[in-house]
Amino acid sequence: MRTQASTSELRQTDVAPRIGTVIETDVDTLLSGALAQDIRALLEQRGVIVFPRIGLTDEQQVAFTRTLGRIVEEGEGGIYKVTIDPLENPNAEFIKGAFYWHIDGTTADVPILASVMSARRLSPVGGDTLFANTYAAFDDLPPQEQEEFDQLRVVHMFETAQRYVRPEPSYDELRAWQRFEPNVLPLVWKHRSGRKSLVLGSTASHVEGMDLREGQALLTRLRDHATQDRFVYRHRWSVGDMVIWDNTGTMHKAEAYPADSGRMMHRTKLEGEEPFA
Numbered sequence: 001m002r003t004q005a006s007t008s009e010l011r012q013t014d015v016a017p018r019i020g021t022v023i024e025t026d027v028d029t030l031l032s033g034a035l036a037q038d039i040r041a042l043l044e045q046r047g048v049i050v051f052p053r054i055g056l057t058d059e060q061q062v063a064f065t066r067t068l069g070r071i072v073e074e075g076e077g078g079i080y081k082v083t084i085d086p087l088e089n090p091n092a093e094f095i096k097g098a099f100y101w102h103i104d105g106t107t108a109d110v111p112i113l114a115s116v117m118s119a120r121r122l123s124p125v126g127g128d129t130l131f132a133n134t135y136a137a138f139d140d141l142p143p144q145e146q147e148e149f150d151q152l153r154v155v156h157m158f159e160t161a162q163r164y165v166r167p168e169p170s171y172d173e174l175r176a177w178q179r180f181e182p183n184v185l186p187l188v189w190k191h192r193s194g195r196k197s198l199v200l201g202s203t204a205s206h207v208e209g210m211d212l213r214e215g216q217a218l219l220t221r222l223r224d225h226a227t228q229d230r231f232v233y234r235h236r237w238s239v240g241d242m243v244i245w246d247n248t249g250t251m252h253k254a255e256a257y258p259a260d261s262g263r264m265m266h267r268t269k270l271e272g273e274e275p276f277a
């Protein structure tokens with residue numbers, strides 16, 4: 001581990017060379033907004049920021065999220081409860097789609113900027129969250145491929161992601177998934193900052209205008225590339241941990257865990273600020 005900076009308010013340590021930084025600070029400093037600009041910049045550079053055992057309440061998590069940008073109003077008071085227990089969440093089946101690499105919001109043109117997630121209860125087995133840096137994955141492609149992929153467009157569909165969870169849907173289930181329109185997105189996202197990242201994940205169905213099998217082979221090869229160990233940070237949760245990830249420059253997934261494990265995460269989101277382009 002390498003400590004980059006050390007002040008009385010902020011200690012930050014990179015957890016892996018290409019992704020992930022731990023910040024140790026106190027609740028008052030975090031809620032004051034004094035670190036908000038630094039956190040935003042670090043988020044874009046490092047993809048994931050971890051606040052170990054910071055133990056924010058729901059109200060504090062919402063207040064902290066608001067220091068970083070516009071919060072997505074959802075759930076109870078801005079808090080969305082992530083659980084696959086059907087007794088606690090009637091949409092538990094959809095959430096199991098999170099067991100596979102994905103970017104949130106690929107069925108929209110402006111995906112959420114970031115998510116903030118706190119661990120309230122853990123599963124005794126599984127339940128780690130993994131993040132892959134899609135900027136770094138693009139940067140490490142050979143220059144010839146970077147150019148070759150630049151103009152490719154990928155069709156993303158909700159049903160493609162749901163088939164990972166439920167490979168043999170009934171007609172009615174399939175039709176329900178298909179209420180989300182397919183969305184055609186660039187394979188290479190050219191961000192306003194000038195940086196480029198790969199847009200991949202479980203919603204990616206096929207490459208527009210390319211032979212179906214060749215396109216699917218390319219998407220699978222690039223997912224393998226982007227999720228190599230050197231681009232990935234695995235967060236092993238402790239209760240009270242809070243993690244923010246940049247949804248525009250990472251993919252993420254949860255390691256599978258049992259539905260009755262009790263695992264409960266409280267999540268807030270920041271509204272998107274930039275369309276896929």
Ligand SMILES: [Fe+2]
Pocket residue numbers: 098102103104252
């Ligand atoms: Fe997700």
